[in-house]
Amino acid sequence: MQDNKIKQEIEDVxxxxxxIMQIGVLIAGAVLIVGVVALLVQGDGGYAAGAHPSRPLAILAGVAAFKPYAIMMLGIFLLILTPVLRVxxxxxxxxxxxxxxYAWITTVVLVILVIxxxxxxxGK
Known part of the structure; x- marks a missing residue:
């Protein structure tokens, strides 16, 4: 009985x-599409030529100001975080x-990702 419960929990997980992977990719894709549409509508990325936000706070500030490059960077950031959440x-x-x-190995992988x-x- 306990074995069936564990198998069911494993299947649920x-x-x-x-x-998580599907929803993460869909959300990231939707955010990227919003950024591309905003870029097409506004005609520029909202930053000086060759510049774009790369830090989380700068990305969030740009998204709040509806800057297309910041929105696209948020989509990329979400896409990167999706497999981390899977780990x-x-x-x-x-x-x-x-x-x-495997719990220890996966924890080491998570620590490496965070580092x-x-x-x-x-580093910048």
Whole structure:
């Protein structure tokens, strides 16, 4: 009985992971489309030639000002975060499966992803 419950939880988590990936890609794609349409309508990206926002706060400020490049950068940022969220959910799934080895390996992958993001953020 307990084995069936665990299998059902694993299947549920796998479905959630699939939905997260689908929804993340759809939202990111929709945001990118809004940015492209805004670019076509406004005729420029909202920034000086060759400039674009690259930091989260600058992206959010640009989105609040409805600057097309900032909106497109938000879409790209969301697209990058989608698999990171999948890694987080996978850690939960491996813990539920009582698979300690893969839970640790996936946690190390998450730490590497976070360190890479921090290096990218503070390295400029």
């Amino acid at each position: 796998e479905l959630i992971i699939g939905k 987080v959910v996978s850690i939960y799934a491996f813990i539920k499966e009582n698979d300690k080895l 890479a993001m921090l290096i990218g953020y503070f």
